[in-house]
Amino acid sequence: MSVFEQPTLSPVGPPPASAPASQPLPRSAPAPNATLATRVELTESMAIFGIVLDSPMIGFKPGQYVSLGLARDDGLLQRAYSIVALGADGFRVELFIRRVPDGALSPVLWTLEPGARVRLGPPKGLFVLDADDPRPRVFIGTGTGLAPLLAMLGELAARGDGAPNVLIHGVSYRTELAYAERVESWLGGGLDLWYIPAVSRPDDSRNSGWTGTTGRADAVLARVLGEDRSLAAGVAYMCGNPSMIEACSAVLTEGGMAASDVRSERFHTPAAGAPVLRQM
């Protein structure tokens, strides 16, 4: 993999030695620790980012997220993104990101060239796969909410897991159905997986020719649970916008799944004009 030379970044100066007590306590400004290697644009607003860390990430559990930060003149601008995959050597991190039109960081990410230096935080989050649970698993992701589910399924594929799995990937338009080839390669590798890509707007011209599953994620889920009653005794992993998670949680629990077995990660979009993160 080739990356360009590191661009020069404006250093954040140290706090004055005699800072009065009312000033912020001295804090080390986190320096860039990774390089953007690739950006593959799937649609106008969805892209897959390949980032190479200077030193390997430690302690990542499939399902977790990481903060991605860019040095700006007035500090470090950060947002959290779920990890799609971490390379076996721990250096290469893959992120699946939606561009939020009024977002603070994502529009800037679309302007970066390979070689740009970025800051990745440590892996965080409690939405993680319990790979040793032998029960059926229902994975539901909408849009880029597929990201942490891919990390989980990749782990299961690598382990040669034997439990039955269902993956519902809900999108508005068929062009947003990312990672189908990767999922299908896992199927070919023997993973027990019922893969259901679904578009929620079948009548839109952008979905013309689509002959697959249609409907919102919760409606598709209800049909799936109706076809395979054994899934209700399993566990669910969901990631996406809060309204989808609420709707699908209701379908799962009404279908007989224990509330404690319904696990989710919600994607929040901070309000426009969110404060830029400053590292003093």
Place this chain on the structure above:
Amino acid sequence: MSFVIAEPCVDRMDQSCVAVCPVDCISSEPGADRKFFIDPDQCIQCGSCASVCPNGAIYPLNDVPVDWIDYAWIDAAWFRDRGVAREVLGEVLQDAAAAGVTVG
């Protein structure tokens, strides 16, 4: 706007929030503090902390219950002067106790 850790954290300090914060903006000094504090200058409003807090102690700034609005100031102050923040927290807790509100 950021998130704020209010009174239900006092003397409970579950720490789940610390484990999930992607930008490590939640802090406390072991042995010296009775709650955790969110740095409003670093918080990216992801809401992860609020979603995992077992004590329901964390709110977006605009949604902090009125009785606990002082905690927004206390959280911000802690990152500038811990002593002052602890002092004000003590006063707020005393006032709450005097008003008959259950604390901790």
